[in-house]
Amino acid sequence: MKKQPIRVALTFATYNKNQMNSFAILLLACLKTNPLFPDLPVKYADLQAIVAAFQDKMNTAAQGGTTNTAAFYEAWDDLIAAFRQTAAYVQSLGLTNESDVLSSGFDIIVPGKHPQAPLDTPVVALDNSMTGQLGVGIGAVPNAKAYHVQYASGNGAMTDLGIFPNTRNIVIPNTTPGQTYSARARAVGGSTQYSSWSATVSVMSL
Secondary structure: OOOOOOEEOHHHHHHHHHHHHHHHHHHHHOOOOOOOOOOOOOOHHHHHHHHHHHHHHHHHOOOOHHHHHHHHHHHHHHHHHHHHHHHHHHHOOOOOOHHHHHOOOEEEEEOOOOOOOOOOOOOEEOOOOOOOOOEEEOOOOOOOOOOEEEEEEEOOOOEEEEEEEEOOOOEEOOOOOOEEEEEEEEOOOOOOOOOOOOOOOEEOOO
16 A cells, blocks of 8 residues: 655644744754755755844843734744745655654654653763764664653753764764763654653763
């Protein structure tokens, strides 16, 4: 039986501002140099600018004032419009593999399947075989759209390394030999937007 094209969900339109900001960061990470989507209707640089404007207006609106609030909602509308165009483009490609569509960052609608469930917690390992950097290995999580990674040096606080569309080539750069580093990750997607954080793993940089 011929597989039917996967439908792209537009649930992002119902997100609150913090969820929308997280989704925007995810979408940029997933679409950057993604070979499945070479002809974005909104050019990647323009999409970055629209997201940056949304984030700027969101921060300004937090200070209060009707003008700031109005500017924020205008930026919100611009963001939604750009995301709808992009979602329509992804769906127009007629992709039939769920993993391909999920790699865009968008959620999917699959008739006859149960609603999305929370994602499993990933397993993380650190590789110190290369001097001056650490490789971050993550066990793939079914239905994950991306992976959010944090790391810390010594007893310092965790900081974001970034959101990565897959588990390949994730590196903590510019590490200091003899220093201990820690890392953790969570999968992005599912009914709760993120999985639980993985156990924190540590290793000494060589």
